[in-house]
Amino acid sequence: MKKIALLLLVMIIMIGTTVACSSQKTAEESGTQTLTLATWHASDGLSKAVEGFNASQNNYQIEVKDYGEYDNYDSDDQADYVKGQTMLNIDIASGNIPDIINLHGIDRTAYAKNGAFINLYNFIKSDEKYNEQAFLANYLQANEVDGGLYWLSPTFFVDTLFANTKLTNGMTKWSMEEFLKVIQTVHEDHIEIMGHQSPTEFMTFVGAGNQFLNQVQETVHYDYPVYAQLLDFSAKLNEHDHDHGHDHSHSHGSGSADEDAKKFQTGQRLLVRGTFGDFNEYLGYFALYGEQPATMIGYPTLDGGSGSYFGMGHDLYAISAASKSSEGAWEYIKFALGLDVDQLDQVPQFSVVLDQLENQIQKKIESYTDGQYTSRKGAQLQLKKPNQKDVEEFMSILKNIKSFANYEPMFATEIYALYDDFYAGTKTSAEVARILQDKYKLYFKENQ
Template sequence: MKRKGIIAKGLAGVLAISMLLTGCGGKSGKDNKDMKDLVYKSEKLSCTDDMKGDISNFTVAGDKIYVYTTEWVPGPGNTEDAEAEEEAYEAKDQEETADGDAAVATTEDAVVDGDEQSDSTDGTNAISEEGEEKPVDDAEAADDTEATDGADAEIGDTTDATDDVPDDYYGTTNQYFYTCKADGSDLQEIQMDVEKNDNNWLNYFAATEDGMLYMLYSGYDEKSEQSTYLIKILDAGGSQTGEVNLNGILDENDYVQAMRLDKDGNIYLMGDQSVYVLDKDGNKIAQIKADTANNSWMMAMARTGDGQIVVAMNGQDGMKVQTVDLAKKAMGESYDIAVSGYGSSNSALIDGADYSFYYNDGSSLYGYDMQSKQSKEILNWISSNINTSYVGDTRALKGGQFITNYSDYSSEDGADNGLYIFTKVDPSEVADKVTVTYAGLYVDDAIKSAAVKFNKSQDKYQIMVKDYSTYDDAATQMNNDLLAGEIPDIIDLSGISAEKYISKGMLLDLYTLMDKDSDIKKDDFIENVLQVMETDGKLYHISPTFGVNVLIGKTSDIGGRDKFTVQDLIDLEQSKGNDAKAFYMRSNTSVLNMICTANYEDYIDWNTGKCSFNSDEFVKLLEYANTYPKDEDINWDEDYESLPTQIRSGKVILADIYSLGMEEIELYNAMFEDDISFIGYPSDKSAGASASMNMDLGIYAKSKNVDGAWAFLKTFLTKDYICKGANNYYSGFPLRKDALEYQIKRYSATEKYTDEYGNEIEPYQSFWGYDDLDVEIGPLSEDQVNKLREVIASVDHLYVYNDDVMTIISDETGAYFSGQKSAKEVADIVQNRVSNYVNENR
């Protein structure tokens, strides 16, 4: 095999380690020295390029890497010519079926007449769709020989000849197994003497330092209709020396999520709530269960540096790591550690090397010492220009290096996949940059990718990301940190209520930055939508995209209204009669929550602290919501009628939409079978739609790094970010005017064109399904585009979900819905409690 250099080029830009670092916005920032100590460089192991297929998983034992790859190979039936032939065959088959019906009728007539005959000289008969024989000539008989393989067809056998195509007709998956040294050299393919087929998949494997392999295969037994698990034991040369059938060992319906070997060679298999332990010959030693009383579920498993086995758990008391005590056949000592619940389980909890084990919290990689019960942050992913969304299985090497299976399909330069080795950068080689911190409840892939791209392009600023999603109660933890002064430069307010931070003066007016910026201007954005994001004319937070939340109905029912109150909704229902309801399969609490969140600003003014829950409008809303059943009384059995069916029959009048999409206009036109209009949720103020902020971003008012924070935040506000490449797939609409026009052109184009980024845009074509309604969606018509513009122009307030407020409302309104208190009594209680909450948090 041709060998290349031991180490290939690194991830684009990673070797340009011009990294961070000075202070953060709040008091929680790491200093320059600390952050420089967390920077690693990543380089691709060249052996990856010589492997066939894509890496499925790998492990490390001693100084060797063991790699399993798979490669999809299309068969003769998976080509354009084959697809055309199949379509032609289906058309011919339909034609012959129709002809066969006529032939059956003729044959039946002949039987009645008593003189049925065959024109076939050898007596061969064809079988019609109805299972009757009909005469065929010699040529037809010869054609049918291949389909029946020379066998006599039985009466009633309607098996299509295409059912007998070979298993690999459409393609097959080749499986390969390799070894190489930890530096990527000495790549060798191991030829294993185990059966390889598409129903026999290698899920996990473990290796010993002397080269013994324990391969866990899963399959499916069509006769028993059961999943199968086998462990095949191989020597270093790939010869099978043993086999263990796990079907009598695993609990029924349990499945293996991880596999490890301890220091004595015992095999550990992790299920949902059990660890199954076998000796090295496959004999069962124990089944060790998690604390089911604590509702503990197993997330990941690792081998410690001294050969013990530990398991990451998530239960009612939060996340923890526990040892497996084989001597006691029970779970052992527990360590409170917040392991990331995202990504590969083999990157969440990592086998030990220089530490007992390692774990990933989504932002950084930590080493944990079980003796001292201390963890140490070792590697910061974003500071090392790595998006953790692309980090798969990870293994540690002695000496502080890590190897990971990295898969990045988002790059504009093409996919970047393979085994990468991470090596610590000497802090003295890490250039000084200003650290800009970004924190959010859940930091998604798009933000991480943007941070990595920004860091690579910058010689002054470095983004460091804190993702709270690994905390048991992320919202509470983030809120507590913010109020305690642990404040990032950029705050992602998605999923939390911005009002309390605005009222406390914690957020900067972004207009002060736009006014000085040559790239981003206020006029770039849709005026009315930008305005609803303001507070007293100041812009404390902004979202690059927004959702439109609205009701859809027939124009004859809701069109032309400039106001739509709860009483108007009641009147509309009564005008329809026959127990018609506005909303589909809603309970009293869901109707109340839906309308309250859509019109949150009707009831709370955070600037003044004034609340309006004791108003006649809220009382009427309570009374209206109570015309719907309780949650437990909704019948979700298999016979319930779909929304399209109930709309067409007149039982349901409106469709409630969270984050309307461009394509959905045609879907709802078909559903209502009539001209449709949009209107906001019932309010005594307006009939306008509400806007939800899909990525709610703000900058800390006292940040020491405002310029750096704005430099990063504004990248999300550019047309390129919204429209270019993978970023143009999102929920809702872009806030920028030019980006909205770009999207409208894209969805309304009737001819192919090339956009300004060089992308070839085809006329939009899709199929949408809603319950039993299937609709073919094509380009937007001029009328649909106009309706789209109208509903966006109608946006006049924000859609706000405040969990604390909604919890109060839910707690108190239950007494009304159960008949214990009147609507007015409950409204007064809600008014008092929410008023206290707002004024305590302003």
């Protein structure tokens, strides 16, 4: 990251002093301008958006540069597996930026803070169709960096936790301290906390909501006592299963899946992580608990506020500050926003455009049939017919999400190494907390 920070300085100079070569006019008689779009692996949605946009008009044409072609999975060096991602980062940092960048998988916040991208509010404020009222307002706010909007994804999903309401004493959200008290009680009662209880996965859940580390706000709170207390508790969970969050749950057919689901339905399991981009998926998590009452409680937070988060879509578009065709780039982004996301061959996700989102949900209600089932990791779960109250509650939940889950972990390798030291008994929880606090505070100080 220090190397990237140094390269960012070069980028700032180059943006101000060089003429971008990323867009060029083709033959004068055609009047068509070519824009380049960089991505680390092209999703189905991106490919269809480019194809559709190019066919829809004659003013602009998009050419895709897919850095995924540089990845080498046959190499003995794991760094070669993500070589394309590294090369794209270097190109962005050095100012060699195409007109449009798909930032999925890129540590984008530092670039935004250093002026690499155009503030999309400059376009949204004057756009007749895609103005601020057209979007889920809190989604735009959650994307902001220092008040600016530097990227936009046509889709999102929700990342949260569902819990047995009886075991959480009816809470609808919880602080870190309340969370710790509940899981201590549940553990003492020999009830499972979640499906696969590796210590490191547990700590990943604890840190999912940017509570102890917030890259946008540049805040670090590992010195809060509850962090070390949670780390101490994590050591009680399957002490011999330190798997860095990989899912070692066994799925040997529908029998084992149904048996697994029964733990939720008999009150023998507290939590399930809910990641969904479909209204029926959302309803399916309640069906997982059967007759047991369930709450979308979210991840624990330091202030006891909402702990449900947005998850980013596969295509996260930014416009280069060096682009000579920013208006054309915005036209492409608008085209991508207008695609029917339900028609794309990818994991279901919600549209960020408010009327399209409402239409998605309404279609699910209209298509409901008696005895409709959904599948959750192999378990067949019967859905109850949704009503308008269910929709209103769900929209209220969406409109109250404040931020994104932490999908940009810095120093991840070092963090897991520290966890290994802790579980091996060579470092205390207090030492781990102090090291993380000092490391991130120093990082933010050095990269201001």
